Amino acid sequence: MRFAPSGAGTGLVSLKRLTILMAGWEYPPFHTGGLGVHCYEISRELARLGHRVVFLTPFPGPFADAPGVEFRTLSECLPPGTPIPGAYTPAEIYGPRFLDVVNQYNDWIAHLTDVEDADVVHVHDWFGTVGCRALARRLGIPLVMSVHSTEYDRTLGHPYAPILERERIGIRAADRIIAVSRQLGEQLITLYDAPPPRVRVVYNAVRPVAPELDDGRLRDVVLYLGRLTRMKGPDTFLRAAAVVAPAFPEIRFAVAGEGPEYEHLIALAASLGIGDRVLFFGKVTEAERAALLRDAAVFVLPSVVEPFGIAALEAMAAGVPTIVSKTSGVGEVVRSAFQVDFWDVDEFASRISELLEYPHLSREMGDQARHEATEAGWAERARQTVDVYREAIRARALRR
Amino acid sequence: MKIVFYLHLHQPWRLARFRYLDLGTGKPYFDIDRNLDIFRRIAANCYRPTLDRLEVMLRQDPRFRVSFSITGTFLEQAALAAPDVIERIQRLVETGRVALLSETYYHSLAFLLPPPELEEEVALHQQRMEDLFHVRPHVLRMTELVYDDDLARFAAREGFSGMLAEGWEGPLRGRSPNHVYSSVARGVSVVLRNYRLSDDVGFRFSARGWTEYPLTAEKYALWLSRSPGDVVGLFLDFETFGEHHPASTGILEFLSALPSAVAREPNLEWATVEDAVRVPAAGPFVVPEPMSWADENRDLGAWLGNDMQRSAFDAAKKAGTFARSSHDPEILSDWRKLLTSDHFYYMYVSGKGADADVHRYFSSYSNPYDAYANYMNALNDLRRRSLAKARASH
Numbered sequence: 001m002r003f004a005p006s007g008a009g010t011g012l013v014s015l016k017r018l019t020i021l022m023a024g025w026e027y028p029p030f031h032t033g034g035l036g037v038h039c040y041e042i043s044r045e046l047a048r049l050g051h052r053v054v055f056l057t058p059f060p061g062p063f064a065d066a067p068g069v070e071f072r073t074l075s076e077c078l079p080p081g082t083p084i085p086g087a088y089t090p091a092e093i094y095g096p097r098f099l100d101v102v103n104q105y106n107d108w109i110a111h112l113t114d115v116e117d118a119d120v121v122h123v124h125d126w127f128g129t130v131g132c133r134a135l136a137r138r139l140g141i142p143l144v145m146s147v148h149s150t151e152y153d154r155t156l157g158h159p160y161a162p163i164l165e166r167e168r169i170g171i172r173a174a175d176r177i178i179a180v181s182r183q184l185g186e187q188l189i190t191l192y193d194a195p196p197p198r199v200r201v202v203y204n205a206v207r208p209v210a211p212e213l214d215d216g217r218l219r220d221v222v223l224y225l226g227r228l229t230r231m232k233g234p235d236t237f238l239r240a241a242a243v244v245a246p247a248f249p250e251i252r253f254a255v256a257g258e259g260p261e262y263e264h265l266i267a268l269a270a271s272l273g274i275g276d277r278v279l280f281f282g283k284v285t286e287a288e289r290a291a292l293l294r295d296a297a298v299f300v301l302p303s304v305v306e307p308f309g310i311a312a313l314e315a316m317a318a319g320v321p322t323i324v325s326k327t328s329g330v331g332e333v334v335r336s337a338f339q340v341d342f343w344d345v346d347e348f349a350s351r352i353s354e355l356l357e358y359p360h361l362s363r364e365m366g367d368q369a370r371h372e373a374t375e376a377g378w379a380e381r382a383r384q385t386v387d388v389y390r391e392a393i394r395a396r397a398l399r400r
Numbered sequence: 401m402k403i404v405f406y407l408h409l410h411q412p413w414r415l416a417r418f419r420y421l422d423l424g425t426g427k428p429y430f431d432i433d434r435n436l437d438i439f440r441r442i443a444a445n446c447y448r449p450t451l452d453r454l455e456v457m458l459r460q461d462p463r464f465r466v467s468f469s470i471t472g473t474f475l476e477q478a479a480l481a482a483p484d485v486i487e488r489i490q491r492l493v494e495t496g497r498v499a500l501l502s503e504t505y506y507h508s509l510a511f512l513l514p515p516p517e518l519e520e521e522v523a524l525h526q527q528r529m530e531d532l533f534h535v536r537p538h539v540l541r542m543t544e545l546v547y548d549d550d551l552a553r554f555a556a557r558e559g560f561s562g563m564l565a566e567g568w569e570g571p572l573r574g575r576s577p578n579h580v581y582s583s584v585a586r587g588v589s590v591v592l593r594n595y596r597l598s599d600d601v602g603f604r605f606s607a608r609g610w611t612e613y614p615l616t617a618e619k620y621a622l623w624l625s626r627s628p629g630d631v632v633g634l635f636l637d638f639e640t641f642g643e644h645h646p647a648s649t650g651i652l653e654f655l656s657a658l659p660s661a662v663a664r665e666p667n668l669e670w671a672t673v674e675d676a677v678r679v680p681a682a683g684p685f686v687v688p689e690p691m692s693w694a695d696e697n698r699d700l701g702a703w704l705g706n707d708m709q710r711s712a713f714d715a716a717k718k719a720g721t722f723a724r725s726s727h728d729p730e731i732l733s734d735w736r737k738l739l740t741s742d743h744f745y746y747m748y749v750s751g752k753g754a755d756a757d758v759h760r761y762f763s764s765y766s767n768p769y770d771a772y773a774n775y776m777n778a779l780n781d782l783r784r785r786s787l788a789k790a791r792a793s794h
Contacts, residue, residue: 243421354773360708364708
């Protein structure tokens with residue numbers, strides 16, 4: 001590894017309460033993916049550690065309850081009813097209007113008032129990089145950037161230039177860059193010329209899920225849960241399902257999530273001859289998601305590209321034996337999941353079959369997964385993030 | 401004080417990835433090339449250099465003695481990957497100062513299987529010792545140094561005069577491990593492993609944080625000579641020398657320096673396991689439950705501690721009935737290779753601590769679930785083959 005893991009040897013740290021200006025675009029309930037969840041959990045834990053978090057978002061609120069987190073929202077400055085796109089909505093769907101909102105967001109951040117006491121600006125992904133760079137410069141405080149995924153990954157190598165440029169601006173300007181996995185950190189170094197000494201890794205986390213009482217309930221679902229995009233590999237899931245299905249007639253396959261591949265996947269299931277064995281749930285609520293995890297015998301994350309893959313960690317926390325592609329960042333923090341090459345349909349099919357066939361295997365693996373997934377919680381990740389803030393502050397003080 | 405210096409040589413036949421989808425396809429279970437590659441690597445790091453040093457030690461010091469246990473699977477791999485390793489061992493045995501031990505041919509937990517598996521495996525191994533080395537061992541050691549009263553009785557029935565066991569506090573009840581004890585079976589003595597002195601070399605030799613680091617042959621010989629008792633058992637994996645501790649740690653020089661360091665202590669002498677079992681017993685040694693040399697608990701937990709391991713072993717036991725009734729030597733030999741204890745060891749779910757690190761070091765998989773799934777697939781396939789064979793012959 002060419003860069004240090006976070007939280008290692010921070011030495012003497014000042015215990016000063018920090019004021020953090022955090023720009024993350026999405027915040028629950030206005031979220032379309034892991035970014036919003038991450039912002040919510042990390043800001044909540046930062047506040048719980050005694051720091052002051054001011055969250056900068058375009059959405060109007062009201063937001064999910066997080067005691068101690070303050071919100072400043074762009075929507076006050078927008079005409080009422082202006083549509084605000086979600087973080088994972090492909091930019092081209094919105095066209096120039098999309099970038100208009102982004103530009104307004106950045107202008108607003110750059111000129112934000114009543115923030116002079118802040119200690120650090122923390123931007124998540126590309127949305128607010130231009131504004132945050134200006135704000136950090138104006139206030140003379142460090143900029144920390146978290147990268148959850150890159151434009152190269154989201155587009156399978158066909159980046160949209162305006163977004164790519166905003167990513168590069170953030171990575172160039174940031175005093176410290178937080179990647180959600182080592183593999184993503186490596187990518188930032190090779191594809192974005194991020195200086196290795198500035199890159200840190202802070203993994204995602206999940207909340208513990210109370211174990212279900214063993215009510216003898218049948219776990220008979222093999223589950224895919226995620227956005228339906230090519231980068232997530234849902235077609236691999238269906239191809240593996242088609243191999244597994246004949247030998248396990250009592251098993252159902254579930255695809256939960258929405259996205260551009262939806263119709264293609266329905267057609268694929270039909271052409272694979274498993275149209276009657278696959279249930280497409282579309283976008284699911286929190287409650288439906290929990291219900292699916294309760295019924296799941298196996299969780300599969302077959303992503304071609306996956307900077308982290310928090311859905312797999314959530315499934316593991318619920319005690320579901322999990323199979324992830326080797327290209328998933330989550331594989332760096334867990335040992336009790338099967339890891340498979342993303343293209344290896346037969347290996348996915350074999351792993352699914354093994355978990356369905358051998359009850360001792362799925363029980364041991366599920367128990368261990370539950371334990372392992374929640375070993376380091378969000379509080380730990382927030383502490384590591386604070387270590388990165390303090391490092392950035394120290395590094396800036398030394399440069400003066 | 402007699403020093404019983406005994407080294408264990410073993411390699412398992414590791415499985416290839418045998419997928420669920422591979423069932424019934426005729427794909428072989430064992431990855432021959434990978435196993436032989438591993439063997440060649442260890443032969444270069446450990447077997448050759450260490451055997452060569454032992455040969456020099458035997459030549460230079462007529463009092464030096466050493467004992468080996470060599471599994472059948474080790475010899476199979478050596479014959480294919482590095483036959484010169486067998487020739488080196490033959491040269492050592494010819495000196496008459498190297499004793500060989502009996503054990504299960506497949507390094508298995510055959511003592512937990514219904515008869516006649518244990519008898520047959522020990523007989524197979526005896527035969528191999530006679531064929532290759534022209535000796536008939538009189539001392540028995542069980543896989544992973546497992547020992548209990550039933551095994552002592554088995555040893556007596558099979559005509560052995562001694563067995564090896566871990567010098568563990570429980571059955572010693574305050575007595576020193578540095579004696580020969582009598583088992584519950586008439587005519588079978590028990591020679592014990594002094595685990596502290598053995599682990600000083602086996603585990604701690606290269607640990608820089610150890611207060612006794614670096615361990616020299618002179619210091620070690622002094623510890624041996626000051627140890628109370630009349631027989632001290634230094635039982636180690638052969639791979640201690642050059643593999644677990646790489647040559648760069650100085651472990652091979654330590655080994656070479658041992659005979660002259662021992663010679664300077666007047667109360668020390670070398671003995672083989674066969675010399676040791678003739679020493680009069682200091683008292684009875686009673687072990688009702690199986691005891692091994694592994695982990696902090698010294699029980700069978702390393703192989704049969706969790707549900708996966710127990711279910712895999714049960715499945716292997718059941719598959720044995722099918723394998724035997726197939727009367728197909730290839731099926732029987734595949735089944736027996738699947739009995740090798742290492743497969744169950746790989747399924748151990750490690751927590752934290754010293755045992756977990758040891759388990760990870762010795763595992764051939766990235767996690768216990770890979771190990772279990774793979775093993776169960778192979779066993780399922782074996783059962784299918786056995787049934788098909790049985791049906792065909794009716």
